[in-house]
Amino acid sequence: xxxxxxxxxxxxxxxxxxxxxxxxxxxxxxxxxxxxxxxxxxxxxxxxxxxxxxxxxxxxxxxxxxxxxxxxxxxxxxxxxxxxxxxxxxxxxxxxxxxxxxxxxxxxxxxxxxxxxxxxxxxxxxxxxxxxxxxxxxxxxxxxxxxxxxxxxxxxxxxxxxxxxxxxxxxxxxxxxxxxxxxxxxxxxxxxxxxxxxxxxxxxxxxxxxxxxxxxxxxxxxxxxxxxxxxxxxxxxxxxxxxxxxxxxxxxxxxxxxxxxxxxxxxxxxxxxxxxxxxxxxxxxxxxxxxxxxxxxxxxxxxxxxxxxxxxxxxxxxxxxxxxxxxxxxxxxxxxxxxxxxxxxxxxxxxxxxxxxxxxxxxxxxxxxxxxxxxxxxxxxxxxxxxxxxxxxxxxxxxxxxxxxxxxxxxxxxxxxxxxxxxxxxxxxxxxxxxxxxxxxxxxxxxxxxxxxxxxxxxxxxxxxxxxxxxxxxxxxxxxxxxxxxxxxxxxxxxxxxxxxxxxxxxxxxxxxxxxxxxxxxxxxxxxxxxxxxxxxxxxxxxxxxxxxxxxxxxxxxxxxxxxxxxxxxxxxxxxxxxxxxxxxxxxxxxxxxxxxxxxxxxxxxxxxxxxxxxxxxxxxxxxxxxxxxxxxxxxxxxxxxxxxxxxxxxxxxxxxxxxxxxxxxxxxxxxxxxxxxxxxxxxxxxxxxxxxxxxxxxxxxxxxx
Numbered sequence: 001x002x003x004x005x006x007x008x009x010x011x012x013x014x015x016x017x018x019x020x021x022x023x024x025x026x027x028x029x030x031x032x033x034x035x036x037x038x039x040x041x042x043x044x045x046x047x048x049x050x051x052x053x054x055x056x057x058x059x060x061x062x063x064x065x066x067x068x069x070x071x072x073x074x075x076x077x078x079x080x081x082x083x084x085x086x087x088x089x090x091x092x093x094x095x096x097x098x099x100x101x102x103x104x105x106x107x108x109x110x111x112x113x114x115x116x117x118x119x120x121x122x123x124x125x126x127x128x129x130x131x132x133x134x135x136x137x138x139x140x141x142x143x144x145x146x147x148x149x150x151x152x153x154x155x156x157x158x159x160x161x162x163x164x165x166x167x168x169x170x171x172x173x174x175x176x177x178x179x180x181x182x183x184x185x186x187x188x189x190x191x192x193x194x195x196x197x198x199x200x201x202x203x204x205x206x207x208x209x210x211x212x213x214x215x216x217x218x219x220x221x222x223x224x225x226x227x228x229x230x231x232x233x234x235x236x237x238x239x240x241x242x243x244x245x246x247x248x249x250x251x252x253x254x255x256x257x258x259x260x261x262x263x264x265x266x267x268x269x270x271x272x273x274x275x276x277x278x279x280x281x282x283x284x285x286x287x288x289x290x291x292x293x294x295x296x297x298x299x300x301x302x303x304x305x306x307x308x309x310x311x312x313x314x315x316x317x318x319x320x321x322x323x324x325x326x327x328x329x330x331x332x333x334x335x336x337x338x339x340x341x342x343x344x345x346x347x348x349x350x351x352x353x354x355x356x357x358x359x360x361x362x363x364x365x366x367x368x369x370x371x372x373x374x375x376x377x378x379x380x381x382x383x384x385x386x387x388x389x390x391x392x393x394x395x396x397x398x399x400x401x402x403x404x405x406x407x408x409x410x411x412x413x414x415x416x417x418x419x420x421x422x423x424x425x426x427x428x429x430x431x432x433x434x435x436x437x438x439x440x441x442x443x444x445x446x447x448x449x450x451x452x453x454x455x456x457x458x459x460x461x462x463x464x465x466x467x468x469x470x471x472x473x474x475x476x477x478x479x480x481x482x483x484x485x486x487x488x489x490x491x492x493x494x495x496x497x498x499x500x501x502x503x504x505x506x507x508x509x510x511x512x513x514x515x516x517x518x519x520x521x522x523x524x525x526x527x528x529x530x531x532x533x534x535x536x537x538x539x540x541x542x543x544x545x546x547x548x549x550x551x552x553x554x555x556x557x558x559x560x561x562x563x564x565x566x567x568x569x570x571x572x573x574x575x576x577x578x579x580x581x582x583x584x585x586x587x588x589x590x591x592x593x594x595x596x597x598x599x600x601x602x603x604x605x606x607x608x609x610x611x612x613x614x615x616x617x618x619x620x621x622x623x624x625x626x627x628x629x630x631x632x633x634x635x636x637x638x639x640x641x642x643x644x645x646x647x648x649x650x651x652x653x654x655x656x657x658x659x660x661x662x663x664x665x666x667x668x669x670x671x672x673x674x675x676x677x678x679x680x681x682x683x684x685x686x687x688x689x690x691x692x693x694x695x696x697x698x699x700x701x702x703x704x705x706x
Contacts, residue, residue, distance in 0.1 A: 018064040109153060233273050345515050466481060598616075
């Protein structure tokens with residue numbers, strides 16, 4: 001923060017608060033705190049605000065991440081927040097943001113991330129409005145705080161100027177609600193009465209209020225408008241008859257913007273967004289002569305209210321945070337995703353391994369042992385359908401496109417430690433990528449007599465030791481500065497049979513990033529990936545930068561403080577975990593640090609930036625969840641697994657008829673006798689209740705003794 005740049009007009013007002021990074025509901029937020037930094041503040045309660053001098057002292061004590069200013073109706077002062085409008089790599093701003101800055105021409109500064117701009121100007125909003133968020137533009141005159149950094153834009157005024165005419169122009173141009181007649185129809189066909197009727201039904205549904213808020217442009221719960229666009233499309237996908245109607249419905253919304261029709265390659269932003277929402281839908285609205293559709297997709301017989309044809313309930317898994325798709329990851333997504341049914345999460349993992357192999361030992365972070373950007377990955381999915389091998393293939397294909405096929409030795413299948421060490425011994429600093437299409441085969445090899453050193457050797461190479469050797473009967477194989485990455489895959493149904501507590505207790509599994517994801521829309525004929533030039537050019541530039549400037553990453557003051565707070569909170573939260581879960585996730589902190597240097601490196605930084613660390617922590621939280629879910633039944637007896645299966649199914653629906661439950665669990669190897677024992681046990685424990693042929697889930701807070 002540059003305190004001396006902050007205008008005196010703001011400093012003299014007692015409307016200051018503090019803010020800290022807090023991870024909530026899968027994303028990072030910046031809630032306001034009182035100037036002492038200990039209690040939460042409110043943008044509507046002046047009693048929780050304070051003076052600038054006190055806020056500055058608290059900031060300098062490093063107890064918080066920054067300071068903020070609350071705009072209030074008592075002053076004719078407007079705060080303007082322009083998000084995601086400045087590219088830190090090219091040092092250029094978005095044209096729309098430049099246009100706003102030039103027209104308003106008042107005190108302007110960069111946001112904490114450096115990718116947004118704050119503007120303060122004198123004036124008021126039309127018709128007594130307190131403020132509004134529309135896409136990447138927010139404008140407020142009351143009941144909202146804005147972060148303040150003092151990092152003033154070059155050539156921006158030093159003072160807060162009177163700009164009523166410009167404020168009115170900004171509101172009318174970007175925030176004023178347009179009449180419905182002005183909302184655009186699309187190239188897929190004109191807006192029809194059927195669309196209007198369907199939308200009315202959607203707004204009346206169980207989640208209609210959430211849909212209506214998004215439809216009207218309220219994106220306050222989303223980190224970016226792109227994520228809000230996808231969220232709205234995902235909600236509308238349930239109702240739409242096809243992608244063309246989905247596109248028409250979205251274009252009717254207040255989120256519609258010019259970017260929707262902008263093309264990157266063969267497809268537009270809108271086509272990619274609707275395509276993903278359509279591919280990811282699991283239920284859809286159907287109209288039938290005898291069945292009345294419910295908002296959750298289940299069809300209800302009007303005669304007896306019994307569910308007739310419901311899909312099997314799914315246990316929802318969180319998706320990989322969208323912040324993971326930046327820089328070369330975003331380009332990789334554009335190239336590879338249209339060419340496969342593989343989950344995007346798998347493709348992100350193959351890109352991560354590729355980027356790590358390009359960077360190699362040229363970047364590292366010490367905490368205290370050196371950590372390098374080599375990654376052990378395990379892809380978990382269904383046999384055949386998840387296209388795990390396709391994701392493995394793209395990692396090798398990407399290396400070929402980068403011209404690194406001859407520099408990285410690819411091992412397809414691991415039969416012994418000797419094979420790995422021979423590969424890494426071909427030269428000092430050798431890089432190798434091991435593929436294990438079936439994780440089962442790797443563990444099987446590791447349990448044979450004569451190859452039982454495989455897992456200990458892989459565990460050692462995970463840390464890229466400066467020197468290691470493999471003793472043989474006649475001589476030794478010595479490796480110097482080795483760099484090994486590993487991608488393995490296994491069907492989900494094999495996980496419980498493959499693994500035991502030994503792999504967890506021994507610390508082998510927690511070296512892996514556990515990746516799960518949802519299969520995308522089927523592609524009977526998948527095109528070959530094209531357009532590699534943009535990806536290879538960027539990644540080779542990044543790799544060349546660190547070839548010339550080998551980097552041991554250090555912390556900035558802000559990123560160090562953030563990491564200390566996160567790590568402390570993470571360790572504290574694990575106190576209540578069982579020993580098995582603690583062991584399974586014991587290296588999540590190391591994964592986060594390795595990811596942090598990768599996301600810093602793709603922007604050619606020499607330090608761990610706050611932005612990269614936030615991204616890495618978000619991904620780390622996701623990785624922790626996927627690992628705990630994927631291996632939650634390892635070591636359980638068959639009856640314990642059956643209990644878990646039944647409980648998950650009933651929990652996902654709230655309650656269901658017992659006969660339908662029996663049909664679903666039979667597919668999972670649970671017969672009627674076992675089901676009866678399981679339900680009896682869960683009812684006795686208070687986790688389920690049974691009445692008149694129905695089985696219902698009992699939330700923890702409603703159980704006896706809770």
